[in-house]
Amino acid sequence: MIEVTNIARTYQIGESSVNALRGVSLKIEQGEFVAIMGASGSGKSTLMHILGLLDVPDSGEYRLMGREVSKMSEDELAGIRNNVAGFVFQQFHLLTRMSTIDNVMLPSIYSHDAGDVRSAALKCLEMVGLGHRADHRPNQMSGGEQQRVAIARALIRDPMIIFADEPTGNLDTKNSHEIMRILTELHEKGKTIIMVTHEPDIAEYASRVITMKDGQVLEDRRKETASAQQANAGARVLDVGHLPLFQPGRMAGFVIQAFRSIVANKIRTLLSVLGILVGVASVIAMMALGSGAKAAMEEQLKSMGSNLLSVRGGSAKIGGAAQGVGTVTRFTEKDAQAIAELTPLVSRVSGDVTGSAQAVYLDKNWSTGVEGVDFDFGKMRAAEPTVGRWFTRDEIQSREKVAILGTTVVSQLFGNQNPIDRTVKINRINFKVIGVAPAKGFAGPRDQDDVILVPVTTAMYRVLGKDYLDGIFVEVSSAENIAPAKEAIDALIRKRHKLQASDEDSFNIRDMTQFQQMLSSTTQTMSMLLGSIAAISLVVGGIGIMNIMLVSVTERTKEIGLRKAIGARRSDIMLQFLIESVGMTLTGGLIGVAVGVGASMILSTVAGWAVKTSLFSVLLATTFSVMIGLFFGLWPARKAAGLKPVEALRYE
Numbered sequence: 001m002i003e004v005t006n007i008a009r010t011y012q013i014g015e016s017s018v019n020a021l022r023g024v025s026l027k028i029e030q031g032e033f034v035a036i037m038g039a040s041g042s043g044k045s046t047l048m049h050i051l052g053l054l055d056v057p058d059s060g061e062y063r064l065m066g067r068e069v070s071k072m073s074e075d076e077l078a079g080i081r082n083n084v085a086g087f088v089f090q091q092f093h094l095l096t097r098m099s100t101i102d103n104v105m106l107p108s109i110y111s112h113d114a115g116d117v118r119s120a121a122l123k124c125l126e127m128v129g130l131g132h133r134a135d136h137r138p139n140q141m142s143g144g145e146q147q148r149v150a151i152a153r154a155l156i157r158d159p160m161i162i163f164a165d166e167p168t169g170n171l172d173t174k175n176s177h178e179i180m181r182i183l184t185e186l187h188e189k190g191k192t193i194i195m196v197t198h199e200p201d202i203a204e205y206a207s208r209v210i211t212m213k214d215g216q217v218l219e220d221r222r223k224e225t226a227s228a229q230q231a232n233a234g235a236r237v238l239d240v241g242h243l244p245l246f247q248p249g250r251m252a253g254f255v256i257q258a259f260r261s262i263v264a265n266k267i268r269t270l271l272s273v274l275g276i277l278v279g280v281a282s283v284i285a286m287m288a289l290g291s292g293a294k295a296a297m298e299e300q301l302k303s304m305g306s307n308l309l310s311v312r313g314g315s316a317k318i319g320g321a322a323q324g325v326g327t328v329t330r331f332t333e334k335d336a337q338a339i340a341e342l343t344p345l346v347s348r349v350s351g352d353v354t355g356s357a358q359a360v361y362l363d364k365n366w367s368t369g370v371e372g373v374d375f376d377f378g379k380m381r382a383a384e385p386t387v388g389r390w391f392t393r394d395e396i397q398s399r400e401k402v403a404i405l406g407t408t409v410v411s412q413l414f415g416n417q418n419p420i421d422r423t424v425k426i427n428r429i430n431f432k433v434i435g436v437a438p439a440k441g442f443a444g445p446r447d448q449d450d451v452i453l454v455p456v457t458t459a460m461y462r463v464l465g466k467d468y469l470d471g472i473f474v475e476v477s478s479a480e481n482i483a484p485a486k487e488a489i490d491a492l493i494r495k496r497h498k499l500q501a502s503d504e505d506s507f508n509i510r511d512m513t514q515f516q517q518m519l520s521s522t523t524q525t526m527s528m529l530l531g532s533i534a535a536i537s538l539v540v541g542g543i544g545i546m547n548i549m550l551v552s553v554t555e556r557t558k559e560i561g562l563r564k565a566i567g568a569r570r571s572d573i574m575l576q577f578l579i580e581s582v583g584m585t586l587t588g589g590l591i592g593v594a595v596g597v598g599a600s601m602i603l604s605t606v607a608g609w610a611v612k613t614s615l616f617s618v619l620l621a622t623t624f625s626v627m628i629g630l631f632f633g634l635w636p637a638r639k640a641a642g643l644k645p646v647e648a649l650r651y652e
Contacts, residue, residue: 001192002028002051002161007060009046009215020046021057022215028194030160033187035206036196043215045165048196052085052163053077054565055646075569082110082567086154089649090166092146093562094138094153097264101125101134104153109253110567111157124152128182144175151182153566162186164195168202180205254572258579261552269584272548275541276588276625277595282537283621284596284613289603290526291612307482308380309474310510311339311489329497329507330468333456336374338492339474345485348475350374351456355464359452360425361413368409369451370426372459380475383453388420388435396455399462404435406449426452427463482511535624541588542628549581549636560640561648570641577640581633582626589625593618 009021020043028034028051038044049055050062053069062069064080072080081087094103104121125131128148138146147167154162164183168176176199184205187193195206203209211219262269313328333351340349353372358365375393378384385404395402403426410419419433431454440448460466476485486509493499493507553560560573597618600611 001030001065003061003063004051004057005061005063007050007057007062009043009050009055009057019215021050023060024212024215024217025060026210026217026220028192030192031187031190032208033184033193033206034195034208034210035203036194036210036212037198037200037203038212038218039198042212044196044198044212046215047212048163048165048194049646051194052087052161052565053081054087054649055644075571078110078564078567078569078572081565082107082157084160086157086159086162087565088147088150088154088162088164088167089562090169091558092138092143092150092170093558093649094146094149095559095562096138097260099135099137100130100141100149103138103149104156106153106563107157107566109257110563110569110572117156121152121156124155125149127155128152142175143171144178147171147175147179148182151179155186157567159191161192161194164193166196166198168197168199176202254576254579255583257576258583261556261580262583265552268548268551272541272545272584273588273591275544276538276585276628277541277592279535279538279541280589280592280621280625281596281599282533283535283624284593284617285599285603285611286533287617287620288596288600288611288613290528291614291617292604293526307476307479309476309482309486309489311472311474311493311507312510313471313507329493329499331470331472331493331507332468335493335496336469336472338496339472339489342485342488342492344477345481345488346474347477348376348380350377350380350473351469352377352471352473353456353459353464353466354470355459355466357427357452357463358425359409359413360428361422364413366409366412368406370459370463371451371453372456372464373453374456376475377453377473380473383437385435386438387418388433390435391455396457399457400455401429401431401458401462402434402455403431404437404453405433406437406451406453407439408447408450409452410436426454429462486511538621538624538628542585542632545581545585545629546632546636548584549577549633550639552580553577553636553640556640557643557648557651560643561645561651564643564645565649573641573643574637577637578630578633581637582629585625585629585633586622589622592625593621596621 003026005025006023007021007025008019008023011018011020022043024043024047036044036048046055050057053064056070064084069077095106098106101118101121104124105117108117108120122131122134125134128151130145130148130152133141133145138149141149147170151167162183167179167183171179180202183193183195187207193206195202197203206223208220208222210217211221311331313330331351336349336351339346351372351374355370357368357370359368360366373383373391375391375396378390383404384390388404390404391400391402394400403424405413405419405424413419413424414422419436422433423430424433425431431452437449437451437453442448454463456469460469474485474489476482489509497506499506563573563576597613600613604611
């Protein structure tokens, strides 16, 4: 069954080499009860670890059921440990966060078992006399009871070989003999028992005693002929390393194990989750602020009109006015009419004059701006009244004294009263209020609602005393025609005002769509900047998760060694730690989404900021939190998976 030939094992401790085994050769038949004895440092534990596939020799051959162990992959060795071997350790190695029956069921997570594993575990507990304590935790049990639980765990997969490393080393005499009674009964049922002990009275239970000294077999004594049950068990070794990783039942087991580990360290988990929570909440809130600002900006841009050109007198090079030599072109209503005839490039045109005025209603007065506009201005600049009406062409032509008030002016002069058909004085001239302009908010420091709109002719000849236009707004028929329209308007104005191409610019044509694009680009950049700053906190939270997971790997080194000893593969260990990492980040992400949405609503309500939470930002933050868990959990998971079983079990 087991045959080792001239195996050697050397450990490197600092700069010194320790020869734990020196050319050991022996055979163990199926059904034997072997006790390996020797003083401390004799190599007995090293030999058992190699026989139990927890360690590998530096040289020599080890054949198990006819197969050369050195030719097996790491996953195949894990499969053999799960299907063929059962381990009973001196330190018990029970997981305190799990109940007794869950500890016994642990090897089944890494197996093909698809039946009622809980019933099988309960049966194993009953075999060792602990069926009534299935739901107790290990820290609620005595040392003898914990060792019996360890034996039950070793039996859950019905192994052919049981490896017992000092099974009575931490027990009193009574419990020691109880454990040996159980092992003897298992031997009588045909199990192969390989036990390490330093106690002669315990070794007497075995039918064969191997004594070691200085890494060599000093004596191999058989008490009697073992009644070995010869059975061909080689089939149980075959294909044990090809267990599917993502089998649904096994995945559920990994998730449960990860959840128990997370819950076992509540404060640490809370602090880890908090980092991701803050990061995700920041991303949601910042992106909501950015989206809200963009939406608010788009509303403001609508008020500027689409495909709009602004023709103004003066040079656009310095402050919008000609500097030094040069003149400022004065536009007239005939210029506006001539531009309107540039069809099909131009669809609408409106002359524009501006100035300041004192508005008075009864005992209230307000200093505001006056803007004289033409008929098409309302549609071009989205200024048509929400209450009342726009000017008629006849009112503009006949210079009627009618006015449309901005919401700020209405608030200052009328409060909550309806201003329609009321009379206000604008620079001591009576005007009839015919409408209230839609609210547009602030554009930088300027309040766009603090204005009174009047017919352009009325503003020029009755209020402001101007015989020229301050500017002309032109709406181009389509975005593709903006460049041709600018060239045509430039040529027209130069022709009408007899300006040469070499003359200093005395007027400028501003493309308002470029201004819109600039604002949109700025808003998008700010949104990305806010999101990036918030994402940094997510990365910081991910680093915190990595640190916690690294600490967890260090603290749980013995647990990792135990899991590998009972059949866990590298991929199993990696998957469990990744599930733990992703579980924490996903939990923090989901809570962070709720906090972020809540924070956005609070900012909108309390601070009055424009916010807009999008499904994209929620999905992005949640997905990013999962990716953070995978990325920052990968290194700790790889570190855990790379531990050797025997080294992990010995970790202090």
